[in-house]
Amino acid sequence: MPEPQLSEPEIPVYECEAEVAEGLEGIAWRELKTTFDDRIEKAGTSGRKAAVRFRYTGNPFHLLKLQTVQAVYFVRHYPIPRPKALLGDQHFKALLAQIAAVRDLAPAEAYRTFTISAAGSDSSVMMRLKEELGAKIGLTADQEGDLLIRLRRPVDGSEGWESLIRLSPRPLATRAWRVCNREGALNAAVAHAMAVLSRPSEYDVFLNLMCGSGTLLIERLAWGGAASIVGYDRNKEALECARQNIEAAGYSEQIKLREGDVTDLDVAAKSVDVIVADLPFGNLVGSHTDNVRLYPAVLTEAARVAKPGARFVLITGEIHLLEDLLEESPQWKSEQVIRVGLGGLHPRIYVLTRK
Ligand SMILES: C[S@@+](CC[C@H](N)C(=O)[O-])C[C@H]1O[C@@H](n2cnc3c(N)ncnc32)[C@H](O)[C@@H]1O
Incomplete structure (x- = not known):
């Protein structure tokens, strides 16, 4: 048979x-x-x-x-x-x-x-x-x-x-680690995309300027390990919020938070591989008048701490201000610009490299 x-x-x-x-x-x-x-x-x-x-x-x-x-x-x-x-x-x-x-x-x-x-x-x-x-x-x-x-x-x-x-009771971009929410927090899936755009590597010395509630820090580590991951913000409440989110994500050991002004960092010159920032757009967070002073200072300080060839991935709604600064920048070259549409806003992500 x-x-x-x-x-x-x-x-x-x-x-x-x-x-x-x-x-x-x-x-x-x-x-x-x-x-x-x-x-x-x-x-x-x-x-x-x-x-x-x-x-x-x-x-x-x-x-x-x-x-x-x-x-x-x-x-x-x-x-x-x-x-x-x-x-x-x-x-x-x-x-x-x-x-x-x-x-x-x-x-x-x-x-x-x-x-x-x-x-x-x-x-x-x-x-x-x-x-x-x-x-x-x-x-x-x-x-x-x-x-x-x-x-x-x-x-x-x-x-x-x-x-x-x-397929899920909440959108996937609403992460379980977000136990502390702050107005102006970056969408986590967009933050993850920024981590990908930074061409990440496990050897990266990674610096997040103006880390707020920690979204970019957590999403970078969710992508994979790095040599070091540090976030700076001058606002104590934002840092406490980031601390809670980082703890909920289970990353307290790997991510370091520092209080300070990002236009005057306690970071050695030419020591960082990747910088990321969600800059104040000037509507929900900060104001346009503040940004006119803040943006050039951030680009200059980021250039000081960046290694030659370092990547700087940032997101902003202040398109004209940033593009005028980049046009004249002796330090940063714009490699890629992505217009992002989310929740009625249209900020842009800029991928820069240190000249
Ligand atoms: C748009 S929020 C960042 C939000 C963050 N990506 C998140 O998901 O929560 C901008 C942050 O920049 C910080 N900031 C503004 N100016 C700063 C400065 N000069 N130095 C350090 N932090 C600054 C603010 O305290 C705020 O937390």
Whole structure:
């Protein structure tokens, strides 16, 4: 008798979309590709701003480790003319299955509420959908729900509707280490992208000017080790906030915090490989008048402590001020500029090298 053929277990394939800060799509895709290699391929409308669409093969739990994206969603297409058809048995079951696959990735208590985000989310159809879904999944509808369900027309203009279910109760960019939040804190996924843009190496002497609540310091170490990681700020409360976040991240041993003015650093000349800074934009933090004095002083002091060829990655909303200074700078060469779009703001990330 022939041996029974054991069939290979089927590896699931997921249609996904990563939401990213506009301008950082390329960096996010590189992270996806280096992390998942041939388990991932670009899908359909990937060239879109602020999103990367892809097909993923494997355990979706691993997608929750992504560092440069804001959030990841499962995507499902429904060949229906109107969202009302989602209430039909076949499509409703498909939507429930998609939700169940997401909830499988977290402990049951992680989800208590849900939100449906769609054009016309107050319409009677959406209200019914909310009611029927709430009853089935046992969650309460809420404005800021843990389970986020987005319904939309396909972005490539094709027929039908799509549901996108966020894979985590909070966006991935909302880090668990952020136990102390300060106004003006940098988005953690953007900070991570800045760490990547600094071409990091384990031998880096790394300096974060104006570290505030510690976002750039923590995200640099989350990328990987360095010879030293030091953050400076002149504000005691900011430093205490950074200390709490660094402790929550489990990095208290590796990251050093120093109180001081970054225009007069207690750092040896030509001793630093990588400098990063989230400069005051002059709206939420600082003022334009202060920045006119502060920015040139920061560039000069950073140039003093930088080794020849050192990288300086900074983010600012003071585009004209910075670009005028860089044009005349005998010390810094601008290698790359990325316009980032996030939450209605459009700051730029500058990658500079020490001439
Ligand atoms: C935009 S915030 C940095 C926010 C930080 N990236 C975060 O995620 O919390 C700018 C920081 O610069 C600090 N700062 C402003 N001028 C400074 C100076 N001359 N020396 C040192 N720190 C300064 C402020 O105290 C503030 O914490």
